[in-house]
Amino acid sequence: MTDRPPGHWAMVADLDASSVVDFRYSPRRHRLAMVLVVLGAAALLAFYTMVFDEVWWQVLLRFGMIGAIVGLTTNWQLRRQPRLPLRLTDETLHLSGPNGTGLSIDWVNMASAQVRGRLDPRLVVRPLDPEQTRPPMRPGQWSTPGRGPYELVVRLTWMTPGPDALRRELARRLPTT
Numbered sequence: 001m002t003d004r005p006p007g008h009w010a011m012v013a014d015l016d017a018s019s020v021v022d023f024r025y026s027p028r029r030h031r032l033a034m035v036l037v038v039l040g041a042a043a044l045l046a047f048y049t050m051v052f053d054e055v056w057w058q059v060l061l062r063f064g065m066i067g068a069i070v071g072l073t074t075n076w077q078l079r080r081q082p083r084l085p086l087r088l089t090d091e092t093l094h095l096s097g098p099n100g101t102g103l104s105i106d107w108v109n110m111a112s113a114q115v116r117g118r119l120d121p122r123l124v125v126r127p128l129d130p131e132q133t134r135p136p137m138r139p140g141q142w143s144t145p146g147r148g149p150y151e152l153v154v155r156l157t158w159m160t161p162g163p164d165a166l167r168r169e170l171a172r173r174l175p176t177t
Contacts, residue, residue: 026160
């Protein structure tokens, strides 16, 4: 290799690389988010105890139950939704559904697929013909309340690589009309 100035790295393009891109859950990002939530909650607890001159454990008993109920309710609601991992190939989008079931939608059978949201990113997918998915979709099978019967919403929180990489891959793979 030739000599390069410090800080410059050689980039070698692998022409035989597969065009398969996997998006998966990142435990590291999840742990970091949970640490930030705990630190934020501790700061709020300290602020509340100082302002209202209460003992910290009484405040924790009062508001801890509310936090636990919100957390359990959110977890229960998310069980029916499709989830990570996602796999994008040249021909299809593969995603995991509830109970570990899988669904494959060909790119030519894709009515729309877009990433929505910044703080809580979600992939919203609608197939053109639900009967052409593998396995064929039933109405309301994976949809969430307030959505169409064949609209899939996949939460992308704590995904690696990030939502911007998914946006780029979708723009590259979706057929243009």
